[in-house]
Amino acid sequence: MLAMSSPVHAVEPSEILSDPALESRARELSKGLRCLVCRNENIDESDADLAKDLRILVRERLVAGDTDQEILDYAQSRYGDYVLLKPPLNAKTILLWFGGPILLIGGGIVAWRQIATRPVPPTKVPPLTEAERARLRDLGIEADREA
Amino acid sequence: MIAELGHFALILAFAVAIAQSTIPLWGAHKGYAEPMRFAETAALMGFLLIGFSFAALTYGFVNSDFSLRVVYANSHSDKPYLFKIAGVWGNHEGSMLLWVLILALYGALVAAFGRNIPPALRARTLAVQAMIAVAFLAFILFTSNPFERMDPVPVDGTGLNPLLQDWALAAHPPFLYLGYVGLSMPFSFAVAALIEGRVDAAWARWVRPWTLLAWAALTVGIALGSYWAYYELGWGGWWFWDPVENASFMPWLVAAALLHSAVVVEKRSTLKSWTILLAIIAFSLSLVGTFIVRSGLLTSVHAFASDPSRGVFILAILVIATGGALTLYAWRAPQMEPEGVFAPVSRESGLILNNLFLSVAAAVVFLGTLGPLLIEAVTGDQMSFGTAFFNLAFSPLMVMLLIAMPIGAALPWKRGDLPRVMKKLWTAAALSFLVGSIFAMWRSGGPLLAPLGIALAFWAIFGVIVDLSERVKLGRVPAGETLRRLANLPRSAWGQALAHMGMGITAFGIVGITAWESEDIRAARVGEMIPLAGYEIRFDGVERSKGPNYIIDGGMFTVFRDGEEIASLVSEKRFYTVQRTQTTEAGIRASLIEDIYIVLGDKQDNGGWAVRSYVKPFANWIWLGAFIMTLGGLLSLTDRRHRVGAPNRGKAAMVPAE
Numbered sequence: 001m002l003a004m005s006s007p008v009h010a011v012e013p014s015e016i017l018s019d020p021a022l023e024s025r026a027r028e029l030s031k032g033l034r035c036l037v038c039r040n041e042n043i044d045e046s047d048a049d050l051a052k053d054l055r056i057l058v059r060e061r062l063v064a065g066d067t068d069q070e071i072l073d074y075a076q077s078r079y080g081d082y083v084l085l086k087p088p089l090n091a092k093t094i095l096l097w098f099g100g101p102i103l104l105i106g107g108g109i110v111a112w113r114q115i116a117t118r119p120v121p122p123t124k125v126p127p128l129t130e131a132e133r134a135r136l137r138d139l140g141i142e143a144d145r146e147a
Numbered sequence: 148m149i150a151e152l153g154h155f156a157l158i159l160a161f162a163v164a165i166a167q168s169t170i171p172l173w174g175a176h177k178g179y180a181e182p183m184r185f186a187e188t189a190a191l192m193g194f195l196l197i198g199f200s201f202a203a204l205t206y207g208f209v210n211s212d213f214s215l216r217v218v219y220a221n222s223h224s225d226k227p228y229l230f231k232i233a234g235v236w237g238n239h240e241g242s243m244l245l246w247v248l249i250l251a252l253y254g255a256l257v258a259a260f261g262r263n264i265p266p267a268l269r270a271r272t273l274a275v276q277a278m279i280a281v282a283f284l285a286f287i288l289f290t291s292n293p294f295e296r297m298d299p300v301p302v303d304g305t306g307l308n309p310l311l312q313d314w315a316l317a318a319h320p321p322f323l324y325l326g327y328v329g330l331s332m333p334f335s336f337a338v339a340a341l342i343e344g345r346v347d348a349a350w351a352r353w354v355r356p357w358t359l360l361a362w363a364a365l366t367v368g369i370a371l372g373s374y375w376a377y378y379e380l381g382w383g384g385w386w387f388w389d390p391v392e393n394a395s396f397m398p399w400l401v402a403a404a405l406l407h408s409a410v411v412v413e414k415r416s417t418l419k420s421w422t423i424l425l426a427i428i429a430f431s432l433s434l435v436g437t438f439i440v441r442s443g444l445l446t447s448v449h450a451f452a453s454d455p456s457r458g459v460f461i462l463a464i465l466v467i468a469t470g471g472a473l474t475l476y477a478w479r480a481p482q483m484e485p486e487g488v489f490a491p492v493s494r495e496s497g498l499i500l501n502n503l504f505l506s507v508a509a510a511v512v513f514l515g516t517l518g519p520l521l522i523e524a525v526t527g528d529q530m531s532f533g534t535a536f537f538n539l540a541f542s543p544l545m546v547m548l549l550i551a552m553p554i555g556a557a558l559p560w561k562r563g564d565l566p567r568v569m570k571k572l573w574t575a576a577a578l579s580f581l582v583g584s585i586f587a588m589w590r591s592g593g594p595l596l597a598p599l600g601i602a603l604a605f606w607a608i609f610g611v612i613v614d615l616s617e618r619v620k621l622g623r624v625p626a627g628e629t630l631r632r633l634a635n636l637p638r639s640a641w642g643q644a645l646a647h648m649g650m651g652i653t654a655f656g657i658v659g660i661t662a663w664e665s666e667d668i669r670a671a672r673v674g675e676m677i678p679l680a681g682y683e684i685r686f687d688g689v690e691r692s693k694g695p696n697y698i699i700d701g702g703m704f705t706v707f708r709d710g711e712e713i714a715s716l717v718s719e720k721r722f723y724t725v726q727r728t729q730t731t732e733a734g735i736r737a738s739l740i741e742d743i744y745i746v747l748g749d750k751q752d753n754g755g756w757a758v759r760s761y762v763k764p765f766a767n768w769i770w771l772g773a774f775i776m777t778l779g780g781l782l783s784l785t786d787r788r789h790r791v792g793a794p795n796r797g798k799a800a801m802v803p804a805e
Contacts, residue, residue, distance in 0.1 A: 045384070093530060107506070
């Protein structure tokens with residue numbers, strides 16, 4: 001069964017900050033924080049109570065003058081790495097972060113070696129001999145003039 | 148009684164599948180015609196039996212037979228007729244039955260229309276197909292029997308999840324399964340070819356239509372799911388990088404790669420071993436997807452009924468199928484010699500690049516989806532890989548793919564001349580730059596990269612147009628000649644053009660909605676005007692009414708532009724009385740320029756209502772592009788050389804019979 005059986009309400013009008021600049025920062029930050037009790041949603045989209053608490057907390061910290069990074073650090077210290085939807089780059093995540101580039105370069109090298117070691121077709125196709133042309137004419141084909 | 152017959156038919160199908168997975172293999176090995184032909188009879192019989200079983204379950208749903216546990220748990224007597232039918236696959240047991248029904252359908256299609264395939268290859272392919280059927284029929288019969296009865300019989304059912312009571316979501320699983328399960332065909336062909344130890348151009352020609360069909364169906368399935376999320380979930384999101392979405396997206400990416408590499412095998416008799424590997428991976432990812440959805444191992448917004456024992460069963464199927472196929476591959480693939488010759492700058496190389504981007508993209512999605520699980524298994528720490536990860540790791544690959552696409556498509560086989568191709572394409576580059584600049588002026592205020600994204604999307608679109616006009620020598624020969632050439636282009640060329648253009652169009656929609664969306668969230672009082680992105684939205688109040696099996700709170704809105712009324716919208720909150728749950732139906736005024744999207748929330752303490760309004764530019768191009776891609780795939784499918792069951796001609800006839 002789908003978990004989201006109630007409509008998604010996300011940010012409530014009452015939570016919104018009056019300062020549009022702060023509010024837009026709050027929205028961006030919320031999109032990077034995971035709702036810990038939900039299936040797979042960020043707190044900006046979730047209507048869970050815990051998500052709401054965290055949204056309000058983010059806004060309180062913004063009003064108090066914290067930077068974006070300070071707020072993310074605070075959320076991480078309180079809830080662990082799991083809360084960050086963009087995981088930090090460290091020994092545990094490095095393979096996931098760099099998996100794509102490594103595969104692209106590795107695959108590129110393999111592909112290039114395949115391509116480069118392949119015999120290349122001759123640049124100039126030797127022109128048809130008169131005997132070949134005659135044979136083609138017999139078959140009703142006019143020898144290609146462009147070749 | 149009918150349910151018992153359905154159950155019995157399913158058991159018979161299981162027995163038939165066991166026979167089909169063994170006897171034809173022996174026949175093909177010994178070269179006996181009769182046991183090989185048995186594969187076709189068995190495939191058709193299996194399809195009829197599973198079809199009957201599926202019909203029996205549908206009968207149970209349509210007639211609200213609540214003595215069946217799945218009907219009780221997923222249906223209700225006052226549910227609309229359409230959703231009684233959709234309820235058949237709106238639950239775990241029924242959806243698995245649909246899975247094997249489609250598997251059997253593909254087998255039956257090969258049996259009925261695959262007359263031009265050599266008997267041994269056909270017999271082996273159908274045998275491999277039957278092995279998959281054995282595994283999944285066992286799964287259904289032993290862990291997920293849809294025909295389980297209840298005693299005493301309940302008076303009424305508990306109803307289908309309201310979110311699933313929607314036309315797009317009703318159609319979503321059949322298309323998705325047509326795609327997922329369709330990839331079993333290339334897989335079975337690949338394994339059969341490995342058993343035979345031979346892959347040739349003809350093999351690629353038989354595999355390609357099935358891949359095309361599966362890919363086109365997956366495109367429709369994914370697009371339907373995305374469109375449903377857009378209008379139903381209430382904030383207009385269309386892609387969440389959710390494990391269940393990724394589960395369908397990975398096979399899509401690999402199937403797209405497979406489509407392209409199979410062309411190289413067919414036309415140039417090279418990339419054989421890689422194509423076989425892709426065919427194995429594509430279906431393995433389908434199985435991974437089935438596993439993700441059915442096991443509930445990954446937390447997802449879509450988490451369906453999950454049961455660890457079922458997960459383990461599917462994992463076992465996955466390990467045996469993928470492990471077995473890869474072992475066979477490791478043993479046989481080195482025998483496949485590359486034959487074709489080509490220069491580094493050629494269409495062959497372009498298609499290799501395409502495969503590189505698409506398969507690395509699939510790998511990145513795989514890492515982001517299953518990586519957190521691995522990290523947790525190794526270190527015990529939980530990690531979240533959300534949208535931010537995919538935007539950084541996945542999007543650059545798509546950018547590279549889009550840049551390379553028109554160039555690769557314009558290169559000739561064997562040997563190309565890059566400066567000459569660029570000379571042809573410079574018009575496309577100039578036009579896309581122009582369009583990007585126009586957008587930069589028209590839609591100022593968005594991210595700086597947005598006009599570049601638009602230019603990139605149009606580069607793909609104009610690239611197709613320039614390539615087509617080159618092929619028909621537009622402007623260089625008389626118009627009549629151009630028309631004649633246009634009409635004579637093979638359908639596969641049109642298919643390619645449409646599919647590539649669809650890619651560009653979808654990319655355009657994605658850039659547009661991501662860059663220039665505007666929103667307003669407020670507690671609105673009746674009569675209040677909400678100004679948003681050049682529109683004024685008047686909240687006219689909320690009216691209560693009754694739907695077939697739900698109560699509606701309909702928020703009414705009037706939209707003005709420059710003081711003129713342009714639309715009146717209703718945004719509904721539906722309360723389903725049986726399940727006691729709510730859904731939202733956004734009020735949407737859709738257009739190709741931008742959607743006005745309004746969602747009614749809860750009543751607020753101050754007497755107003757929570758109202759969320761959005762303007763979503765170019766949203767519909769996302770799904771329009773997907774639709775055009777699908778059309779392209781289907782058009783390619785009707786190309787004479789791919790036509791399933793087309794009479795034996797040309798090269799196919801040159802393949803030595805066994």
